[in-house]
Amino acid sequence: MDVLPLEWNLEKVQFQNPRIRALLGSVRSLDSVLESNFAILHCSPTRLLEIWDTVRQVCTVLSTEVRRLMEHPSTLPDLDTAVHNARSKIAFLDSEVFVHLERFADRPEEAEFDALRRTLCVAIGKLHGFWSTPSARCWPRIPEAATTSTISSPANFPAMWRKRSGCKLPWVGSTATS
Numbered sequence: 669m670d671v672l673p674l675e676w677n678l679e680k681v682q683f684q685n686p687r688i689r690a691l692l693g694s695v696r697s698l699d700s701v702l703e704s705n706f707a708i709l710h711c712s713p714t715r716l717l718e719i720w721d722t723v724r725q726v727c728t729v730l731s732t733e734v735r736r737l738m739e740h741p742s743t744l745p746d747l748d749t750a751v752h753n754a755r756s757k758i759a760f761l762d763s764e765v766f767v768h769l770e771r772f773a774d775r776p777e778e779a780e781f782d783a784l785r786r787t788l789c790v791a792i793g794k795l796h797g798f799w800s801t802p803s804a805r806c807w808p809r810i811p812e813a814a815t816t817s818t819i820s821s822p823a824n825f826p827a828m829w830r831k832r833s834g835c836k837l838p839w840v841g842s843t844a845t846s
Contacts, residue, residue: 671743679743687737687751694726694734698795705789716781716788720772723791727766730758730798757798765791 701719703711708719738755742748768787776784 675743679740683737683740683742684747687734690729690734690737694729695799697722698726698792698799702792702796705793708789708792709785713778713781716785717775719788719792720776720784723788723795724769724774726795727761727769727791730761731766734758761794761798765794 701722703719708716711719735755735758738751738758742751769791772780772784772787
């Protein structure tokens with residue numbers, strides 16, 4: 669199926685660029701609290717609450733903004749498949765991560781810290797898994813034939829995405845950040 673440049677430009681502005689921005693913002697936020705399970709289990713209460721706030725923020729963005737942006741199908745078949753896969757992964761996170769985090773208050777009591785620590789270890793692992801799976805890594809792909817944009821430097825993208833997933837990111841055009 670051929671996609672007209674006007675169709676791609678419209679989709680890129682309305683859906684693809686906002687998807688990329690929301691996801692990369694979430695990755696950057698999560699990268700700031702990506703710690704070993706040992707570190708989470710033994711960190712100070714102040715650091716625990718920082719991690720908690722960040723994870724809650726990332727989950728809120730994924731469950732609201734990203735989910736809404738995933739509802740629109742793509743005019744590009746490969747991208748549409750990737751968006752569908754990402755929707756499935758968000759549904760998984762909904763049942764496996766978001767629901768468990770909702771048990772805790774915005775400011776958990778000190779008596780809940782042990783349970784919060786264990787829940788955060790699992791949640792961060794599953795969120796990292798979301799970014800690390802092949803379908804999640806490639807879903808924001810911008811086909812080279814569909815854009816004449818210059819290629820952005822992969823150094824502009826979060827370390828967690830690049831290092832832990834092995835993603836090279838040669839495909840992201842400058843339009844993803846414009």
